[in-house]
Amino acid sequence: MSNNQFRKGELYSFITGKASTAIARRLQKKFNTAELNVTIEQWSVLYHLWKQDGISQQELCNATFRDKPSITRLVDNLEKLQLVKRVSSDADRRMNLIFLTRQAQKLQEQSMGLAEETLNEALEGVPPERIEICKEVLQIVYDNLK
Amino acid sequence: MSNNQFRKGELYSFITGKASTAIARRLQKKFNTAELNVTIEQWSVLYHLWKQDGISQQELCNATFRDKPSITRLVDNLEKLQLVKRVSSDADRRMNLIFLTRQAQKLQEQSMGLAEETLNEALEGVPPERIEICKEVLQIVYDNLK
DNA sequence: GACATATAGTTGTTTGTGCAACTATCCAAA
DNA sequence: TTTGGATAGTTGCACAAACAACTATATGTC
Numbered sequence: 001m002s003n004n005q006f007r008k009g010e011l012y013s014f015i016t017g018k019a020s021t022a023i024a025r026r027l028q029k030k031f032n033t034a035e036l037n038v039t040i041e042q043w044s045v046l047y048h049l050w051k052q053d054g055i056s057q058q059e060l061c062n063a064t065f066r067d068k069p070s071i072t073r074l075v076d077n078l079e080k081l082q083l084v085k086r087v088s089s090d091a092d093r094r095m096n097l098i099f100l101t102r103q104a105q106k107l108q109e110q111s112m113g114l115a116e117e118t119l120n121e122a123l124e125g126v127p128p129e130r131i132e133i134c135k136e137v138l139q140i141v142y143d144n145l146k
Numbered sequence: 147m148s149n150n151q152f153r154k155g156e157l158y159s160f161i162t163g164k165a166s167t168a169i170a171r172r173l174q175k176k177f178n179t180a181e182l183n184v185t186i187e188q189w190s191v192l193y194h195l196w197k198q199d200g201i202s203q204q205e206l207c208n209a210t211f212r213d214k215p216s217i218t219r220l221v222d223n224l225e226k227l228q229l230v231k232r233v234s235s236d237a238d239r240r241m242n243l244i245f246l247t248r249q250a251q252k253l254q255e256q257s258m259g260l261a262e263e264t265l266n267e268a269l270e271g272v273p274p275e276r277i278e279i280c281k282e283v284l285q286i287v288y289d290n291l292k
Numbered sequence: 293g294a295c296a297t298a299t300a301g302t303t304g305t306t307t308g309t310g311c312a313a314c315t316a317t318c319c320a321a322a
Numbered sequence: 323t324t325t326g327g328a329t330a331g332t333t334g335c336a337c338a339a340a341c342a343a344c345t346a347t348a349t350g351t352c
Contacts, residue, residue: 020163
Protein backbone atom coordinates (compact mmCIF):
# COMPACT_ATOMS: atom_id res chain seq x y z
CA MET A 1 0.00 0.00 0.00
CA SER A 2 1.28 3.43 -0.87
CA ASN A 3 0.57 6.79 0.69
CA ASN A 4 1.11 8.89 -2.34
CA GLN A 5 -0.83 11.76 -0.86
CA PHE A 6 2.26 12.24 1.25
CA ARG A 7 4.38 14.10 -1.24
CA LYS A 8 7.30 16.40 -1.15
CA GLY A 9 5.44 19.01 0.90
CA GLU A 10 6.23 18.32 4.51
CA LEU A 11 8.41 15.31 3.99
CA TYR A 12 11.21 17.24 5.57
CA SER A 13 9.63 17.90 8.95
CA PHE A 14 8.49 14.34 9.35
CA ILE A 15 11.98 13.00 8.82
CA THR A 16 13.85 15.53 10.87
CA GLY A 17 11.44 15.59 13.78
CA LYS A 18 11.51 19.33 14.27
CA ALA A 19 8.67 19.13 16.79
CA SER A 20 10.39 16.66 19.10
CA THR A 21 13.65 18.57 18.74
CA ALA A 22 11.83 21.71 19.84
CA ILE A 23 10.27 19.92 22.81
CA ALA A 24 13.61 18.47 23.90
CA ARG A 25 15.36 21.83 23.66
CA ARG A 26 12.68 23.55 25.68
CA LEU A 27 12.83 20.88 28.37
CA GLN A 28 16.62 21.02 28.47
CA LYS A 29 16.43 24.76 29.05
CA LYS A 30 14.03 24.23 31.92
CA PHE A 31 16.40 21.67 33.43
CA ASN A 32 19.30 24.09 33.11
CA THR A 33 17.36 26.96 34.63
CA ALA A 34 16.29 24.76 37.53
CA GLU A 35 19.92 23.66 37.86
CA LEU A 36 19.01 20.02 37.45
CA ASN A 37 22.34 18.97 36.17
CA VAL A 38 21.21 16.34 33.63
CA THR A 39 20.83 16.09 29.88
CA ILE A 40 17.56 15.05 28.25
CA GLU A 41 19.18 11.78 27.21
CA GLN A 42 20.29 11.05 30.75
CA TRP A 43 16.83 11.96 31.98
CA SER A 44 15.28 9.52 29.49
CA VAL A 45 17.26 6.72 31.14
CA LEU A 46 16.26 7.84 34.62
CA TYR A 47 12.64 8.00 33.42
CA HIS A 48 12.63 4.25 32.80
CA LEU A 49 14.47 3.49 36.02
CA TRP A 50 11.85 5.45 37.95
CA LYS A 51 9.27 3.12 36.42
CA GLN A 52 11.38 0.07 37.26
CA ASP A 53 14.63 0.18 39.15
CA GLY A 54 17.42 -2.38 38.83
CA ILE A 55 16.96 -3.37 35.18
CA SER A 56 19.81 -4.34 32.87
CA GLN A 57 21.52 -2.15 30.30
CA GLN A 58 19.96 -4.30 27.55
CA GLU A 59 16.51 -3.56 28.94
CA LEU A 60 17.40 0.14 28.93
CA CYS A 61 18.40 -0.22 25.27
CA ASN A 62 14.97 -1.58 24.41
CA ALA A 63 13.12 0.94 26.55
CA THR A 64 14.96 3.98 25.24
CA PHE A 65 15.38 2.81 21.62
CA ARG A 66 19.15 3.21 21.80
CA ASP A 67 21.98 0.84 20.94
CA LYS A 68 24.26 -0.77 23.51
CA PRO A 69 27.21 1.61 23.19
CA SER A 70 24.90 4.59 23.70
CA ILE A 71 23.56 3.09 26.91
CA THR A 72 27.06 2.17 28.09
CA ARG A 73 28.08 5.80 27.83
CA LEU A 74 24.89 7.26 29.25
CA VAL A 75 25.26 4.94 32.25
CA ASP A 76 28.94 5.93 32.50
CA ASN A 77 27.95 9.57 32.73
CA LEU A 78 25.05 8.94 35.09
CA GLU A 79 27.45 7.02 37.31
CA LYS A 80 29.91 9.92 37.27
CA LEU A 81 27.05 12.17 38.36
CA GLN A 82 26.32 9.64 41.11
CA LEU A 83 22.75 9.21 39.92
CA VAL A 84 22.94 5.45 39.25
CA LYS A 85 25.19 2.58 40.12
CA ARG A 86 26.03 -0.59 38.20
CA VAL A 87 25.67 -3.82 40.14
CA SER A 88 26.71 -6.93 38.32
CA SER A 89 24.01 -9.58 38.42
CA ASP A 90 24.51 -12.70 40.54
CA ALA A 91 22.24 -14.74 38.30
CA ASP A 92 24.05 -13.82 35.08
CA ARG A 93 27.41 -12.26 35.47
CA ARG A 94 27.36 -10.78 31.99
CA MET A 95 24.65 -8.37 33.07
CA ASN A 96 24.83 -5.11 34.97
CA LEU A 97 21.75 -4.16 36.91
CA ILE A 98 21.34 -0.41 37.11
CA PHE A 99 20.09 1.08 40.35
CA LEU A 100 19.06 4.62 41.16
CA THR A 101 20.83 6.44 43.95
CA ARG A 102 19.02 8.48 46.56
CA GLN A 103 20.02 11.62 44.66
CA ALA A 104 18.31 10.38 41.51
CA GLN A 105 15.14 9.58 43.42
CA LYS A 106 15.05 13.20 44.53
CA LEU A 107 15.14 14.37 40.89
CA GLN A 108 12.00 12.54 39.87
CA GLU A 109 9.25 14.82 41.05
CA GLN A 110 10.77 18.10 39.89
CA SER A 111 11.90 16.85 36.49
CA MET A 112 8.59 15.17 35.73
CA GLY A 113 6.84 18.39 36.63
CA LEU A 114 9.00 20.30 34.16
CA ALA A 115 8.36 17.67 31.48
CA GLU A 116 4.63 17.98 31.92
CA GLU A 117 4.86 21.75 31.88
CA THR A 118 6.83 21.57 28.62
CA LEU A 119 4.24 19.34 27.00
CA ASN A 120 1.48 21.65 28.06
CA GLU A 121 3.30 24.54 26.42
CA ALA A 122 3.94 22.44 23.33
CA LEU A 123 0.34 21.34 22.97
CA GLU A 124 -1.27 24.65 23.82
CA GLY A 125 -4.24 25.15 21.55
CA VAL A 126 -4.41 21.55 20.32
CA PRO A 127 -7.71 19.79 21.08
CA PRO A 128 -7.35 16.55 23.07
CA GLU A 129 -8.77 14.32 20.34
CA ARG A 130 -6.20 15.62 17.87
CA ILE A 131 -3.38 14.94 20.34
CA GLU A 132 -4.73 11.42 20.66
CA ILE A 133 -4.71 10.89 16.89
CA CYS A 134 -1.20 12.30 16.63
CA LYS A 135 0.05 9.93 19.34
CA GLU A 136 -1.57 6.99 17.58
CA VAL A 137 -0.06 7.88 14.22
CA LEU A 138 3.41 8.25 15.73
CA GLN A 139 3.02 4.91 17.48
CA ILE A 140 2.12 3.22 14.18
CA VAL A 141 5.10 4.83 12.46
CA TYR A 142 7.35 3.53 15.20
CA ASP A 143 5.86 0.03 15.03
CA ASN A 144 6.15 0.02 11.24
CA LEU A 145 9.85 0.76 11.32
CA LYS A 146 11.36 -0.43 14.58
CA MET B 147 -4.60 26.82 29.02
CA SER B 148 -3.56 23.40 30.19
CA ASN B 149 -3.75 20.04 28.48
CA ASN B 150 -4.02 17.93 31.56
CA GLN B 151 -5.38 15.00 29.63
CA PHE B 152 -1.82 14.59 28.48
CA ARG B 153 -0.44 12.77 31.48
CA LYS B 154 2.44 10.54 32.30
CA GLY B 155 1.37 7.89 29.81
CA GLU B 156 3.11 8.66 26.58
CA LEU B 157 4.96 11.72 27.69
CA TYR B 158 8.16 9.87 26.97
CA SER B 159 7.63 9.19 23.27
CA PHE B 160 6.56 12.71 22.55
CA ILE B 161 9.68 14.15 24.07
CA THR B 162 12.16 11.68 22.67
CA GLY B 163 10.71 11.57 19.16
CA LYS B 164 11.04 7.84 18.73
CA ALA B 165 9.04 7.97 15.49
CA SER B 166 11.30 10.48 13.77
CA THR B 167 14.38 8.65 15.07
CA ALA B 168 13.03 5.46 13.51
CA ILE B 169 12.36 7.22 10.21
CA ALA B 170 15.82 8.77 10.13
CA ARG B 171 17.54 5.46 10.87
CA ARG B 172 15.59 3.67 8.18
CA LEU B 173 16.43 6.36 5.64
CA GLN B 174 20.10 6.33 6.65
CA LYS B 175 20.19 2.58 6.05
CA LYS B 176 18.70 3.06 2.59
CA PHE B 177 21.32 5.69 1.82
CA ASN B 178 24.09 3.36 2.97
CA THR B 179 22.76 0.42 0.98
CA ALA B 180 22.49 2.59 -2.11
CA GLU B 181 26.03 3.82 -1.39
CA LEU B 182 24.92 7.41 -1.26
CA ASN B 183 27.72 8.56 0.91
CA VAL B 184 25.83 11.14 3.01
CA THR B 185 24.37 11.38 6.49
CA ILE B 186 20.74 12.32 7.11
CA GLU B 187 21.91 15.63 8.56
CA GLN B 188 23.98 16.42 5.46
CA TRP B 189 21.03 15.39 3.31
CA SER B 190 18.76 17.78 5.22
CA VAL B 191 21.06 20.64 4.20
CA LEU B 192 21.13 19.50 0.58
CA TYR B 193 17.33 19.24 0.70
CA HIS B 194 17.03 22.99 1.25
CA LEU B 195 19.70 23.81 -1.31
CA TRP B 196 17.79 21.78 -3.89
CA LYS B 197 14.83 24.03 -3.19
CA GLN B 198 17.00 27.14 -3.42
CA ASP B 199 20.66 27.14 -4.30
CA GLY B 200 23.15 29.78 -3.19
CA ILE B 201 21.64 30.73 0.17
CA SER B 202 23.67 31.77 3.20
CA GLN B 203 24.63 29.65 6.17
CA GLN B 204 22.30 31.71 8.33
CA GLU B 205 19.41 30.88 6.03
CA LEU B 206 20.37 27.23 6.32
CA CYS B 207 20.27 27.60 10.11
CA ASN B 208 16.70 28.86 9.93
CA ALA B 209 15.61 26.29 7.38
CA THR B 210 17.08 23.30 9.18
CA PHE B 211 16.41 24.47 12.74
CA ARG B 212 20.09 24.17 13.66
CA ASP B 213 22.49 26.62 15.28
CA LYS B 214 25.36 28.30 13.49
CA PRO B 215 28.18 26.02 14.66
CA SER B 216 26.20 22.96 13.53
CA ILE B 217 25.78 24.43 10.05
CA THR B 218 29.44 25.47 9.90
CA ARG B 219 30.47 21.86 10.48
CA LEU B 220 27.86 20.32 8.21
CA VAL B 221 28.98 22.64 5.42
CA ASP B 222 32.62 21.76 6.24
CA ASN B 223 31.84 18.09 5.77
CA LEU B 224 29.72 18.65 2.66
CA GLU B 225 32.60 20.64 1.21
CA LYS B 226 35.02 17.80 1.96
CA LEU B 227 32.66 15.48 0.12
CA GLN B 228 32.68 17.99 -2.75
CA LEU B 229 28.91 18.33 -2.62
CA VAL B 230 28.80 22.08 -1.96
CA LYS B 231 31.13 25.02 -2.15
CA ARG B 232 31.28 28.20 -0.11
CA VAL B 233 31.39 31.45 -2.08
CA SER B 234 31.77 34.58 -0.05
CA SER B 235 29.14 37.14 -0.96
CA ASP B 236 30.14 40.28 -2.87
CA ALA B 237 27.27 42.26 -1.39
CA ASP B 238 28.10 41.37 2.23
CA ARG B 239 31.47 39.88 2.83
CA ARG B 240 30.45 38.42 6.17
CA MET B 241 28.26 35.93 4.36
CA ASN B 242 29.06 32.68 2.62
CA LEU B 243 26.69 31.66 -0.12
CA ILE B 244 26.47 27.90 -0.41
CA PHE B 245 26.26 26.37 -3.87
CA LEU B 246 25.59 22.80 -4.91
CA THR B 247 28.15 21.05 -7.06
CA ARG B 248 27.24 18.96 -10.08
CA GLN B 249 27.75 15.85 -7.95
CA ALA B 250 25.16 17.04 -5.43
CA GLN B 251 22.64 17.76 -8.17
CA LYS B 252 22.98 14.13 -9.24
CA LEU B 253 22.06 12.96 -5.74
CA GLN B 254 18.72 14.69 -5.66
CA GLU B 255 16.49 12.35 -7.57
CA GLN B 256 17.70 9.12 -6.01
CA SER B 257 17.76 10.38 -2.43
CA MET B 258 14.33 11.98 -2.67
CA GLY B 259 13.01 8.69 -4.02
CA LEU B 260 14.43 6.85 -1.01
CA ALA B 261 12.96 9.45 1.35
CA GLU B 262 9.53 9.04 -0.14
CA GLU B 263 9.84 5.28 -0.01
CA THR B 264 10.78 5.52 3.67
CA LEU B 265 7.77 7.67 4.47
CA ASN B 266 5.49 5.27 2.65
CA GLU B 267 6.84 2.43 4.77
CA ALA B 268 6.50 4.55 7.90
CA LEU B 269 2.91 5.56 7.20
CA GLU B 270 1.72 2.20 5.92
CA GLY B 271 -1.79 1.62 7.20
CA VAL B 272 -2.39 5.20 8.33
CA PRO B 273 -5.37 6.88 6.64
CA PRO B 274 -4.52 10.15 4.82
CA GLU B 275 -6.75 12.31 6.99
CA ARG B 276 -4.96 11.08 10.11
CA ILE B 277 -1.59 11.85 8.58
CA GLU B 278 -2.88 15.32 7.87
CA ILE B 279 -3.98 15.83 11.47
CA CYS B 280 -0.66 14.53 12.76
CA LYS B 281 1.26 16.94 10.52
CA GLU B 282 -0.90 19.82 11.71
CA VAL B 283 -0.40 18.97 15.38
CA LEU B 284 3.37 18.70 14.94
CA GLN B 285 3.40 22.04 13.15
CA ILE B 286 1.53 23.68 16.03
CA VAL B 287 3.92 22.14 18.54
CA TYR B 288 6.83 23.52 16.58
CA ASP B 289 5.25 26.96 16.29
CA ASN B 290 4.42 26.97 20.01
CA LEU B 291 8.03 26.34 21.00
CA LYS B 292 10.37 27.60 18.33
C1' DG C 293 34.55 59.82 9.91
C1' DA C 294 34.43 57.31 14.59
C1' DC C 295 32.25 54.41 17.53
C1' DA C 296 28.78 51.33 19.40
C1' DT C 297 26.09 47.64 18.23
C1' DA C 298 24.34 43.99 15.53
C1' DT C 299 25.09 40.17 12.37
C1' DA C 300 27.70 36.13 9.89
C1' DG C 301 30.55 32.76 10.59
C1' DT C 302 34.34 29.87 13.20
C1' DT C 303 36.53 27.27 17.00
C1' DG C 304 36.84 24.62 21.45
C1' DT C 305 34.65 21.66 24.69
C1' DT C 306 31.35 18.30 26.37
C1' DT C 307 27.86 15.13 25.29
C1' DG C 308 25.44 11.87 22.47
C1' DT C 309 24.85 8.40 18.29
C1' DG C 310 25.81 4.60 15.02
C1' DC C 311 28.68 1.18 13.45
C1' DA C 312 32.23 -2.36 13.81
C1' DA C 313 35.21 -4.99 16.46
C1' DC C 314 36.18 -6.73 20.71
C1' DT C 315 35.85 -9.47 25.64
C1' DA C 316 33.35 -12.13 28.89
C1' DT C 317 29.84 -15.16 30.06
C1' DC C 318 26.13 -18.34 29.26
C1' DC C 319 23.98 -22.35 27.30
C1' DA C 320 23.04 -26.22 24.47
C1' DA C 321 24.45 -30.06 21.68
C1' DA C 322 27.88 -33.49 20.54
C1' DT D 323 33.25 -32.04 29.11
C1' DT D 324 34.29 -29.66 25.32
C1' DT D 325 33.02 -26.59 21.92
C1' DG D 326 30.41 -23.38 19.18
C1' DG D 327 26.95 -20.04 18.97
C1' DA D 328 24.29 -16.49 21.31
C1' DT D 329 23.99 -12.66 24.49
C1' DA D 330 25.68 -8.53 27.60
C1' DG D 331 28.57 -5.13 27.76
C1' DT D 332 32.83 -2.12 26.30
C1' DT D 333 35.94 0.48 23.26
C1' DG D 334 37.44 3.10 19.08
C1' DC D 335 36.15 6.02 15.48
C1' DA D 336 33.54 9.42 12.72
C1' DC D 337 29.84 12.47 12.82
C1' DA D 338 26.59 15.67 14.98
C1' DA D 339 24.52 19.07 18.62
C1' DA D 340 24.55 22.74 22.25
C1' DC D 341 26.85 26.35 24.41
C1' DA D 342 30.28 29.95 25.03
C1' DA D 343 33.80 32.71 23.32
C1' DC D 344 35.84 34.48 19.50
C1' DT D 345 36.88 37.25 14.63
C1' DA D 346 35.35 39.92 10.87
C1' DT D 347 32.25 42.81 8.64
C1' DA D 348 28.25 45.88 8.32
C1' DT D 349 25.38 49.69 9.83
C1' DG D 350 23.19 53.44 12.35
C1' DT D 351 24.19 57.55 15.16
C1' DC D 352 26.77 61.22 16.90
